[in-house]
Amino acid sequence: LSTDRDRADDLMKAGRPAEAIPLYRKSVEAEPDEDSHHLALAWALYDSGNADEAAVCFERLFQKELKRRLFTGFAYDELVRIYRENNNREALVSVCERAAEAQPGDMGLLRTLGEAYLAAGNAAGAAGVFERLCEADPEAPEHWCSLGEARLATGNLDQAEIAYDRAARIDPSAGADFFSRLALGLDRT
Numbered sequence: 001l002s003t004d005r006d007r008a009d010d011l012m013k014a015g016r017p018a019e020a021i022p023l024y025r026k027s028v029e030a031e032p033d034e035d036s037h038h039l040a041l042a043w044a045l046y047d048s049g050n051a052d053e054a055a056v057c058f059e060r061l062f063q064k065e066l067k068r069r070l071f072t073g074f075a076y077d078e079l080v081r082i083y084r085e086n087n088n089r090e091a092l093v094s095v096c097e098r099a100a101e102a103q104p105g106d107m108g109l110l111r112t113l114g115e116a117y118l119a120a121g122n123a124a125g126a127a128g129v130f131e132r133l134c135e136a137d138p139e140a141p142e143h144w145c146s147l148g149e150a151r152l153a154t155g156n157l158d159q160a161e162i163a164y165d166r167a168a169r170i171d172p173s174a175g176a177d178f179f180s181r182l183a184l185g186l187d188r189t
Contacts, residue, residue, distance in 0.1 A: 003027075008040065017047035035061060042078065055082050055091070062095065066102045073099070073109075080112060089120035107133060114146060123153030134163075141167035145178055152185040160185065 008023035024041035031037055042057035061075035076099050083092035096113040103109055114129035130147035137143060148163035164182040168175035 004030075005037065005040070008044070012040070012044060012047070017044040020044045021048060035064065039074075042075075046078075046082070051082050051086055055079060058082070062098075066098060071099070071103045071106070076109075084119075089116070092116045093120050093122070107136060111143075111146070114150065118146075118150060118153060123150050126150040127154055127156075139170055141171040141174065141178070144170065145181060148178075148182060149185060152182075152189060155189065157186065157189070 004023040005027045008020040008027065011017070011020035011023070021041065021044045024037060024044050027034070027037040028041055038057050038061055042054045042061070045051075045057060046054035058075045058078045062079055065072055065075055076095060079095045080092065083089075083095065093113075093116045096109070096116040100106070100109045100113045110129055110133055114126045114133070117123070117126035117129060127147060127150035130143060130150050133140070133143040134147055144163045144167035148160045148167065151157075151160035151163055161182060164178045167178045171178075
């Protein structure tokens, strides 16, 4: 006899997430500390078009991730994707800030935080994050380009040009692209 979880997994494989949801809910109720049940429920909710409720499930898992020494970032990645897709900038910034605070040395988390700040219109916050990234890895042209973009958004055009110039000096083969991004940014201001 198969369990509710097995039946739910089979329904998901068959592309019927809405039918799997009640079975995953039973599994969650029966074993509330089993993360895999919450994860499966979150995906079923998301796949059935209920991104908001899926985000609630992923948020529960994310809270657990933040407390662990080894940050897997699985729920974090899903929340970032959902909040980007739904243009929920406030929630995106919140998730990114909490992850970056929990893992301050993780450059990828910092980069995503900077991007989230830019998307939310917090150019000064983004510039601060990208300055940290440039200090940590001064030979990464993508950090300098992002810093240039953030400085453009703050209206600091001279400093933006300096950042893009630095990126071009690091990677001369991509210099035309970097200066094109600067020109587009200047055109928007």
